[in-house]
Amino acid sequence: MSELIQLEQISKHFGGIHALKKVSLQVHEGEILGLIGPNGAGKTTLFNILTGLYTPSSGNIEFKHCSMLGMKPHQVLKQGIARTFQNIRLFANMTALENVMVGRHARTRAGVIGAVLRNAATRTEEAAIGARAHELLEWVGIASHAHRLAKHLSYGDQRRLEIARALATDPQVLALDEPAAGMNPAERDILKQLIRRMRDQLGLTVLVIEHDVKLIMSLCERIAVLDFGELIAQGTPDEVRRDPRVIAAYLGGGAK
Amino acid sequence: MPRSKRQVWLTFIALGMMLALLPFAVDFGLGRSWLRIMDLALLYVMLALGLNIVVGYAGLLDLGYIAFYAVGAYCYALLASPQFGLHLPFWAVLPIGAAVAGLFGVLLGAPTLRLRGDYLAIVTLGFGEIIRIFLNNLNAPVNITNGPQGINQIDPVSLWGVSLGKTHQLFGITLSAPHQYYFLFLLLTLLVVFVSLRLQDSRIGRAWAAIREDEVAAEAMGINVRNIKLLAFAMGATFGGLAGGLFAGFQGFISPESFNLMESIMILCMIVLGGMGNIPGVILGALLLTVLPEALRYTGNLQRAWLGHVVIDPSDLRMLLFGMALILVMLFRPAGLLPSRQRKRELVAKGDVAVQEQASVYDAKR
Numbered sequence: 001m002s003e004l005i006q007l008e009q010i011s012k013h014f015g016g017i018h019a020l021k022k023v024s025l026q027v028h029e030g031e032i033l034g035l036i037g038p039n040g041a042g043k044t045t046l047f048n049i050l051t052g053l054y055t056p057s058s059g060n061i062e063f064k065h066c067s068m069l070g071m072k073p074h075q076v077l078k079q080g081i082a083r084t085f086q087n088i089r090l091f092a093n094m095t096a097l098e099n100v101m102v103g104r105h106a107r108t109r110a111g112v113i114g115a116v117l118r119n120a121a122t123r124t125e126e127a128a129i130g131a132r133a134h135e136l137l138e139w140v141g142i143a144s145h146a147h148r149l150a151k152h153l154s155y156g157d158q159r160r161l162e163i164a165r166a167l168a169t170d171p172q173v174l175a176l177d178e179p180a181a182g183m184n185p186a187e188r189d190i191l192k193q194l195i196r197r198m199r200d201q202l203g204l205t206v207l208v209i210e211h212d213v214k215l216i217m218s219l220c221e222r223i224a225v226l227d228f229g230e231l232i233a234q235g236t237p238d239e240v241r242r243d244p245r246v247i248a249a250y251l252g253g254g255a256k
Numbered sequence: 257m258p259r260s261k262r263q264v265w266l267t268f269i270a271l272g273m274m275l276a277l278l279p280f281a282v283d284f285g286l287g288r289s290w291l292r293i294m295d296l297a298l299l300y301v302m303l304a305l306g307l308n309i310v311v312g313y314a315g316l317l318d319l320g321y322i323a324f325y326a327v328g329a330y331c332y333a334l335l336a337s338p339q340f341g342l343h344l345p346f347w348a349v350l351p352i353g354a355a356v357a358g359l360f361g362v363l364l365g366a367p368t369l370r371l372r373g374d375y376l377a378i379v380t381l382g383f384g385e386i387i388r389i390f391l392n393n394l395n396a397p398v399n400i401t402n403g404p405q406g407i408n409q410i411d412p413v414s415l416w417g418v419s420l421g422k423t424h425q426l427f428g429i430t431l432s433a434p435h436q437y438y439f440l441f442l443l444l445t446l447l448v449v450f451v452s453l454r455l456q457d458s459r460i461g462r463a464w465a466a467i468r469e470d471e472v473a474a475e476a477m478g479i480n481v482r483n484i485k486l487l488a489f490a491m492g493a494t495f496g497g498l499a500g501g502l503f504a505g506f507q508g509f510i511s512p513e514s515f516n517l518m519e520s521i522m523i524l525c526m527i528v529l530g531g532m533g534n535i536p537g538v539i540l541g542a543l544l545l546t547v548l549p550e551a552l553r554y555t556g557n558l559q560r561a562w563l564g565h566v567v568i569d570p571s572d573l574r575m576l577l578f579g580m581a582l583i584l585v586m587l588f589r590p591a592g593l594l595p596s597r598q599r600k601r602e603l604v605a606k607g608d609v610a611v612q613e614q615a616s617v618y619d620a621k622r
Contacts, residue, residue, distance in 0.1 A: 073475040074478045077477065089473035091474075094469060106479070110460070112487065115459065116450075122458075126458075166477075
């Protein structure tokens with residue numbers, strides 16, 4: 001498996017708080033990589049750096065061996081890294097279908113003149129956007145809600161809609177920030193299947209932040225563990241499970 | 257509501273006939289001054305639709321919108337009046353005015369890209385005032401705008417050698433200047449409506465809506481927020497500049513006084529009252545807020561008829577009633593008179609408790 005993303009010595013501090021300390025991590029093509037750690041360990045900060053929302057204080061990120069430092073979020077997305085958010089950030093007052101259609105923005109071109117003249121090229125493009133959006137809603141299993149407002153969907157459906165919207169951007173890497181939060185066991189199972197299918201059928205590389213250790217252990221091939229901004233372990237689920245530093249981080253320092 | 261194509265066409269034809277006959281009816285029934293008010297109302301419709309792109313579509317609160325109207329008007333005035341002795345043709349001046357206004361839109365947009373909501377409103381308010389104060393003071397050391405005196409004797413709009421400032425006979429029908437301006441303004445208003453409608457339902461329109469809903473998510477979904485915001489400012493400003501140029505040609509005289517903060521707020525009121533983001537609503541709001549203050553001038557006659565004498569000065573009562581009307585509309589129809597599909601769902605309570613709860617859970621999560 002080849003390296004797709006390479007994080008080198010990434011640090012990030014906000015004032016005096018060191019959210020990440022020299023984190024180095026490789027993401028291999030086609031793997032499902034889990035990112036776990038206690039609250040405030042820096043998992044979401046790492047995602048935000050990866051997707052261009054934050055610039056790291058020091059260190060380097062390479063995607064397909066090209067540096068991504070200083071790229072804006074929309075440029076990162078265009079390179080092929082899409083994400084979802086921990087606290088769902090859908091376009092609440094747009095329909096599910098429109099949400100996914102927005103995801104096609106970066107891969108389409110029509111401008112003001114095309115919109116006003118609505119020439120053949122624009123019409124074809126719009127039709128393709130609509131068709132692809134429908135297809136993706138179908139794919140994640142919420143096609144029947146296409147014309148409902150995003151905010152009126154159930155919690156699990158909102159999570160799936162966010163995934164469909166991210167998929168609409170034709171990513172190579174999909175970063176999911178706590179996709180199972182607030183889901184019941186049945187919904188978690190569906191989500192697990194969905195993530196597997198994304199990797200197997202669409203050939204995506206998937207990064208998952210998740211608190212549900214059971215889900216992560218059964219889903220991921222590799223797991224990285226963050227604690228207080230440091231990468232304390234990485235490896236297969238079994239390796240990570242046995243790592244004394246991981247056990248200490250999860251059970252508290254007194255368990256040593 | 258499914259309607260057949262024929263019905264749609266019939267509706268269009270009826271509407272077209274009505275719009276074509278309206279100026280004659282108004283002129284006959286209410287007099288020439290009301291016809292001029294209608295011309296102005298059409299200009300306000302254009303302005304409101306322009307501001308609707310910035311505020312309604314992209315969700316950027318702009319309190320200095322009148323500045324673009326001023327830029328368009330002054331461009332026209334400087335290029336087609338004795339001020340500099342320039343008399344460029346209408347078809348050159350109007351696009352120049354609109355383009356320069358669009359450029360000013362980008363100039364205003366660029367430094368405010370990081371601002372949202374209240375902060376953006378304050379900066380745009382300042383921008384509007386800066387433009388007005390510049391226009392007021394650019395008469396020394398070099399006289400450009402003629403300062404507070406304004407610019408006089410602006411060329412009337414002239415199309416293919418026909419000046420709209422004079423009365424003409426066409427097929428035995430007498431068309432006065434306000435009649436001719438009405439038809440020109442109507443044509444351009446329809447153009448602005450058309451462009452607004454097309455933009456709303458397009459890739460660009462969706463990007464604007466996405467920014468309005470959640471800027472961070474929009475950026476993470478690949479929207480170049482900077483460019484898309486600037487585009488909204490530029491499009492809105494272009495419409496403002498277009499209306500401004502027409503205003504200068506129509507009035508023949510402009511001064512900085514016509515472009516004060518109150519005007520910006522009026523235009524914002526039009527779109528809020530009518531229904532932000534919804535084109536029929538915005539048009540209705542613009543028409544109502546132009547016509548209503550004028551109509552309320554006639555309360556003096558009413559008072560005399562009912563009470564025998566004038567109790568409250570109509571000019572005082574006018575703004576009072578106007579303010580009351582605004583408050584009542586906002587109380588009973590918070591999403592506007594004709595709200596857009598989205599705003600309606602956003603603001604009007606649903607009977608469905610589950611749906612409502614869902615919405616509140618979602619809002620709390622944000």
